Amino acid sequence: MKTLKVSLDKKNSASYEIRIGADILDRVSLLIAKNFKAGRHVVVTDENVNALYGDTFRDALTQAGLNIKLIEIPAGESSKNIATVMEVVGKLLAAGADRETVLVALGGGVVGDLTGFIASVFMRSVRYIQIPTTLVGQVDSAIGGKTAVDLPQGKNLLGSFYQPKAVFADVRFLDTLPEKEFNNGLAEIIKYGAIEDDGLFKSLEDGIEALKNKDGKLLLKTVEACCRIKKNIVEMDEHEQGLRRILNFGHTIGHALEAVSGYSLSHGEGVALGMVAAGRISVRMRYLSAQAAGRIEQLAERACLPTRLDPAVDLTAVIDRLKMDKKKKDAVVRFVLLKKIGMPFVTGSVGDKMILEVLEGMSQ
Numbered sequence: 168m169k170t171l172k173v174s175l176d177k178k179n180s181a182s183y184e185i186r187i188g189a190d191i192l193d194r195v196s197l198l199i200a201k202n203f204k205a206g207r208h209v210v211v212t213d214e215n216v217n218a219l220y221g222d223t224f225r226d227a228l229t230q231a232g233l234n235i236k237l238i239e240i241p242a243g244e245s246s247k248n249i250a251t252v253m254e255v256v257g258k259l260l261a262a263g264a265d266r267e268t269v270l271v272a273l274g275g276g277v278v279g280d281l282t283g284f285i286a287s288v289f290m291r292s293v294r295y296i297q298i299p300t301t302l303v304g305q306v307d308s309a310i311g312g313k314t315a316v317d318l319p320q321g322k323n324l325l326g327s328f329y330q331p332k333a334v335f336a337d338v339r340f341l342d343t344l345p346e347k348e349f350n351n352g353l354a355e356i357i358k359y360g361a362i363e364d365d366g367l368f369k370s371l372e373d374g375i376e377a378l379k380n381k382d383g384k385l386l387l388k389t390v391e392a393c394c395r396i397k398k399n400i401v402e403m404d405e406h407e408q409g410l411r412r413i414l415n416f417g418h419t420i421g422h423a424l425e426a427v428s429g430y431s432l433s434h435g436e437g438v439a440l441g442m443v444a445a446g447r448i449s450v451r452m453r454y455l456s457a458q459a460a461g462r463i464e465q466l467a468e469r470a471c472l473p474t475r476l477d478p479a480v481d482l483t484a485v486i487d488r489l490k491m492d493k494k495k496k497d498a499v500v501r502f503v504l505l506k507k508i509g510m511p512f513v514t515g516s517v518g519d520k521m522i523l524e525v526l527e528g529m530s531q
């Protein structure tokens with residue numbers, strides 16, 4: 168089991184460990200019992216993860232001497248809302264949860280974001296632990312303390328930065344992850360290579376098929392490399408004042424495409440298309456070589472992620488969506504572009520015309 172430490176500014180938040188391994192649930196239970204003592208530990212999970220791992224995990228925690236309550240929510244993004252928060256909080260109160268209670272998020276991004284959000288406000292905050300069961304969770308969303316629920320007006324509009332006390336990533340969970348979900352994680356992994364680590368990018372070019380076949384050693388090595396990149400970025404910019412924005416490579420256009428598709432495009436598919444667009448914009452603005460942008464497209468294709476847009480996509484609606492996001496957040500739409508693989512920068516000056524032309528070029 169590998170251990171990485173996320174060292175944050177002690178004045179604002181505590182540091183915590185990310186532990187990565189295969190078949191580590193028994194050890195995880197013992198570590199929780201030893202390091203996060205509480206009268207009650209409440210596991211929040213969804214119906215799919217509960218059916219697969221709920222009993223095993225509950226038994227392991229109980230064996231470690233913990234008093235466990237498990238709360239199940241329906242699977243899927245439609246649960247990531249304030250109604251589910253109220254339901255879970257009601258169950259916490261009924262179970263006698265108090266300020267010492269530790270919440271354990273066992274699941275993917277929805278369970279992690281929702282549980283983190285509840286932990287940040289329940290009784291003015293309680294401790295929580297992330298046990299991500301998806302590839303996106305293990306390499307991205309479980310690390311860094313972004314918590315949120317969606318509002319009718321948009322995704323992640325109600326949330327906080329609130330760090331977990333520990334993250335345990337057991338790659339064995341990925342054995343049962345549907346391929347589409349696994350590919351969503353691959354999009355984030357390609358992103359890490361593109362923004363931060365040419366070596367990781369090359370190793371993906373060498374072994375993307377082995378990774379897709381869930382080669383144990385490669386999976387562990389890759390998840391660890393991504394966690395290391397993410398934790399380094401979060402340590403430097405916990406609250407996304409600057410550097411952390413590079414983690415949004417491919418996400419600006421990706422989010423707009425997802426929204427315009429009515430979320431029939433998955434997050435990873437949106438990010439893959441967004442990375443292709445950002446690469447092509449970088450080339451057109453003469454920052455990046457066409458060859459480097461081509462490497463991103465080829466890798467995404469080999470990962471079975473989309474790199475071309477359905478010609479039916481309403482590109483004007485995509486531009487409008489980008490402008491809507493601009494109104495909600497800052498005065499400018501910030502794009503993460505590349506100078507090289509592993510060398511990103513953030514710019515607010517990409518014109519609509521350029522975006523439209525690049526998206527037209529991706530339509531076929």
Ligand code: GLY
Pocket residue numbers: 307308310311313407411414415
């Ligand atoms: N998923 C992007 C971030 O955590 O900042």
